[in-house]
Amino acid sequence: MRYRIVQCPNCGNLQSTSSTAVFKCFRCNKSKKLNPKSKFGLGVKVLAAFDESAQAAKFIQEYTRLLHSK
Numbered sequence: 001m002r003y004r005i006v007q008c009p010n011c012g013n014l015q016s017t018s019s020t021a022v023f024k025c026f027r028c029n030k031s032k033k034l035n036p037k038s039k040f041g042l043g044v045k046v047l048a049a050f051d052e053s054a055q056a057a058k059f060i061q062e063y064t065r066l067l068h069s070k
């Protein structure tokens with residue numbers, strides 16, 4: 001399974017999803033179509049993709065820490 005790190009366009013929340021079609025935000029509950037063919041398309045932005053959910057979780061942790069250390 002592939003885990004994608006996506007950022008909610010509505011609230012900016014980062015989360016991993018194994019879905020390839022639709023992203024649903026845990027924080028604000030909005031759902032949005034994913035756009036797996038383009039990182040910079042009209043869909044939700046995919047920041048990274050991992051094979052293991054643990055790697056995905058770690059990425060979110062690191063990314064969040066970087067954001068807050070600025």
Ligand SMILES: [Zn+2]
Pocket residue numbers: 008009010011012013025026027028029030
């Ligand atoms: Zn959200």
